[in-house]
Amino acid sequence: MALGKDYGQQDCALARTLELVGERWTLLIVRDAFYGVRRYSDFLAHLDIPRAVLSSRLQTLVEAGVLDKRRYQESPPREEYVLTERGVDLWPIIRSMARWGEKHVQNGVACRIFRHHGCGGTVDPTGICALCAALVAPDATEVAPGPGANLLRREDAVTLAMRRPHRLLEPLLP
Amino acid sequence: MALGKDYGQQDCALARTLELVGERWTLLIVRDAFYGVRRYSDFLAHLDIPRAVLSSRLQTLVEAGVLDKRRYQESPPREEYVLTERGVDLWPIIRSMARWGEKHVQNGVACRIFRHHGCGGTVDPTGICALCAALVAPDATEVAPGPGANLLRREDAVTLAMRRPHRLLEPLLP
DNA sequence: CCGAGTCGGTTCGGTGAATGAACCGATGCT
DNA sequence: AGCATCGGTTCATTCACCGAACCGACTCGG
Structure with a gap:
């Protein structure tokens, strides 16, 4: 606000x-x-x-x-x-807001998808791994571009680095 | 914002x-x-x-x-x-923000608690019923004042009506 | 029929946060 | 020396928020 x-x-x-x-x-x-x-x-x-x-x-x-x-x-x-x-505890808030936007503003098209690092299962809206059923913590979450990723035509260095799949919280740039 | x-x-x-x-x-x-x-x-x-x-x-x-x-x-x-x-789909956002505030601003003291209607189990931070392990939808959630409820000294009719345990989404006043 | 009260707003002037552009100091690179 | 980068601060303008007043439709009591 x-x-x-x-x-x-x-x-x-x-x-x-x-x-x-x-x-x-x-x-x-x-x-x-x-x-x-x-x-x-x-x-x-x-x-x-x-x-x-x-x-x-x-x-x-x-x-x-x-x-x-x-x-x-x-x-x-x-x-x-x-x-x-x-700060890391804010993740559920970010997650739930992004989820709502995906569903109700973007018609279900995600621009990022989340996977359980190591396990490889996709992380569902509630934060649970679809494969091993564990609650996935942010530092065990891998983020990659989703189907809607190309909706934004940004070309700055940060955007480009973000396109590369990586784990949350890991530094993006050297 | x-x-x-x-x-x-x-x-x-x-x-x-x-x-x-x-x-x-x-x-x-x-x-x-x-x-x-x-x-x-x-x-x-x-x-x-x-x-x-x-x-x-x-x-x-x-x-x-x-x-x-x-x-x-x-x-x-x-x-x-x-x-x-x-609108009802916004519930996880409200829940997760309230949860963060409870934990990090209020030192774990909740001013409202949520129960699974019918089952009676308390609803945990992720929205799961502690008793039957189901994901509790808003209209199956009962809200009641928690230990920190008296922190606010409001006395308007709406605040008073809200102190009475009731189910979410049900009209507060006639 | 008159006056007061309720509900769901709109209007309006003043304040203060957000904005974008410019500027700045410390440092490194050539 | 001259230019670039990083991490800011300063400043004028714009615009949303605020609170108080006002308003129209209606009901109720006398």
Whole structure:
């Protein structure tokens, strides 16, 4: 969500969650983090988000303990943003929203598909592996382009790197 | 979310979903609809939302096929907003967000608990009944106040009616 | 018949967040 | 020295949100 991000005496848990991830752009940033984006400039290139908004959201997410900001090299100083355990717990939210969009906006056409790493079974809407029936954690989830992937004609480096099947949370670029 | 609700060539399903339910207040309206709120004035009383914003959101949700606006009495004309099948499919999103807030913002204290109607088993975070292991649909879910319910000191009629255990989607007020 | 109340909105002025473009400092590359 | 990259900040403009007031259709009580 956006403006005045508090929901007052609103009903507990859902409202509290929305105060954090309900702001515009926030969930897309978190999704990219799952897909392996870690650097400011990569979020910027992939999301077409105003720089000031990206700075603000990253800072909010770090303060909320969803992302960890770490300097991965000195000289020149370079930062990266990585999901914390608390951030990884947001996966069911991302998953369920993507699922709803697939079903009701895209007529069932997925632009990404998820497989259980090692097992190879596809991961169903509830997050269960169709082959071994286990609940698949994000770091055991492999993402690959689905039938609807070509709907977007983006050609930036991040988009290209994302087309390559890879595991969630693994860094996309060196 | 708010401003300029489109996310351009952003990655398919999640972005499309956010364009609808990502606007400020929208998910809280949908949540109230699950809890049985149906009338304009009841949403207004329970959410402390500006009237103009409520009108706008309801209209958007109706246009998106998430809510159905129906006149339930002529003279005086009275309208009610009821979740469609497409709207009911949003339940996993609400559930997963509420779950995250419970765990990470409220330290595990739930202000509402959910039971499998008829069976009586509690519904776990993934939506499975702890007793019969079935995936519990919203209309088979009974909601009751949890340990953290008294955190909010609201006293409007809608809040009071909501304290009474009842099934999701059933009208809260006559 | 008059006045007050309810419901479901619309209208309007002020505020403040989002936007996009420009700028900036530290560093590396040639 | 000159140019490029990274990770931002600053700034003017735009536009959605906010809250209060207003409104039309109707009912109810006296």
